[in-house]
Amino acid sequence: MRGYRDQAVRHSRLDAGVGQWRRLPRPVRTFTPVVVLLAIAATYPFYLASLPSGNVPLIYSFPSVRSAVTILVFTTMAVGLNVVVGYCGLLDLGYVAFYAIGAYTGGWLASGQFQQVKFHFGSVGITHDARGIHISIWLVLILAASLTALGGILIGLPTLRLRGDYLAIVTLGFGEIIPQFVRNADSLHGFDLTHGTFGISPIDSPGFGNSLHNSLGLPASYQQSFNADRLFFWTALVILLVTIFCCIRLRDSRLGRAWIAIREDETAAGAMGIPLMRTKTWAYAIGAFFGGAAGAYIASFNAGAFPSQFNFNISVFLLCMVILGGMGSIWGVVVAGVILSWLNVEGLANIGTWLNDNVFPSNHNIEVAKYQFGIYGVVIVLMMMFRPQGLIPERRRKRELEEGGHGPLDDSLYEMRGADEPGAGERGSPGGHIPRG
């Protein structure tokens, strides 16, 4: 009896709490978790030292600030990819191309790569007579992003007419060509564009210059300041937040609704007067924009862009974040992005070390990190089988599910070629569609 009553009381208290939470105005409910998370994230470098390090169960140690920068940048890329894959339903298997274009544009515009010229514009932390193009990294971020967006448009224009898996293959092709191009373009008719396998290095670091440093106390140059990693971390956080903000606003815009319409049913969207090509090209361009910005930033952070950074695995890795988080769901992608990039940067290695030290017998050690892409493969396959809507599904999608009438495997989510499309019937659909209606 007593146990029952306790349980009932506990339940009612919980219910009351939930009820009170529900009664709060909507903006408060939306923003409180965001603000709390943001505060935790922004102050992470300060309390990192106080966190236990050394032998934390399972994860060994918390990510260093340096690793956290990489985590944030990859998450930014995942949010950018989410525009293409999640909003517009275009499977992009070559997002690494945008990363590469961004990183190399950063390299070209802020390093001594082109010794033939000497052009300085707001650059910090280099001597006055340094040769090459040196533009302020803040400007370079925007330039690189714009140039990558242009690249996205150029790649998109001829290929976006294709549907579904053909588009996936074409993007994969670009994702293979561009890294090979940067690897080999060290003597195009004798002109060294990318410095081949050595990559472009060193790339300038961001900063605010001496005058702002003296008047406002802003760091003159990140690389030369004593807490460079923290500065890079906060900047990466700002870039991620700007990306998230833009993506949320875009989702609710006219363009964003057009993307979602195309994702849900391309034929119907076209019939409703949405210009398919233009809308899809915009998705590509905007996805590329964020990929380019993130690429340029991480090039500046690593002080270099190297061809070995860019391969198909990165594309799949980013796609895995989008799928795990839930296609189209920004917060889902952010959470999945942070988790997966952390696993990639040091998590898997740490977990492997911890397991080898504490669980596996010493003669049966397993290099967990070696199999990271196999693990991502397993994640992708399991998600597609059992939870295709992702860990944190998009609200719109969830509403559809709650309102009923759509099963979890319903084909309207990312369908490319429906049963109602002309020609689909003659060729035979892959094992029969669920009829909609």
Next chain:
Amino acid sequence: MNLYKTPTDFFNVLLIGLTNGSVYALVALGYTLVYGILQLINFAHGDVFALTGLFASSLIANRFHLDENSGALVIIGGLAAVFLIAMIFGAVVNSTIELVAYRRLRSAPRLAVLITAVGMSFIVQNISLAVFDVNFRSVPPLISDHNVFSVGGVHYNWQAFFVILVTVPVLVVLSWLVKNSRQGKAMRATSQDTEASAMMGINVNRTISFTFLLAGGLAGIGAVLFLVEFNIRYDTGFELGLIAFTAAVLGGIGNLTGAVLGAVLIGMIQAFNEGLSWFAPGSDWTRSIVFGLLIAILVFRPEGLLGERTPEGA
């Protein structure tokens, strides 16, 4: 132009292209068979190829202990057994993938299956990595590299001839199997219209499994032939798979003759690019050229050389 300038080089390179093209053809057929029936790009196919190749290499080296000093009959018998086992192995692995991953998603959107295929590709690749580690594997030169003929500087050795010698009968058998056998007819019917063929009493699931078995078997034969000439590693299959897929698209995906034609053409393109260094960009750019070609085909002629026009293109 090259034909006139250096006919010797031209024909040598042509023969290399033909040999490589035959191996690509066996893999490309796997893509095209599966695409024909499921409209699915089976990304994992190339990795099944690599896994089978690694398995075959360990079979040759560790189980059968074949090397160049073994007697001729031993080599022939051993290789025949290796071919058979590799075929069965590839077939079983490939149809297991279908059974485990793709079958559950029969009614899911195509994109979900495609993404699953990418995931399976990574899984199979990592299985190869776990079992066979990162090193390149090779087999001793079982087939002699003496020339079959040598006319005016144009050489054709037994290794290359052996590849053709195996590929051609396999293609003949395959074509008979698809055209005349009962299961082959069921396959063609299913690829034309799944629902109608199910209504006609064809067991669709069994037919799809059969297709995957066939594709895996072809990959197995291709993998052993690949081993005769090249080294193989856990990630060999990824690039080779993409090349083979390009070949299938070039010929017209879903079209068996097209796959073989496309594969031979791709083999030639690769050989000319890598062989005629004074004229072509060279092996550094092979991947770019092949994928550039793939993109160009998909953009300008998505139905390929021999394919019929499909709704994908428009």
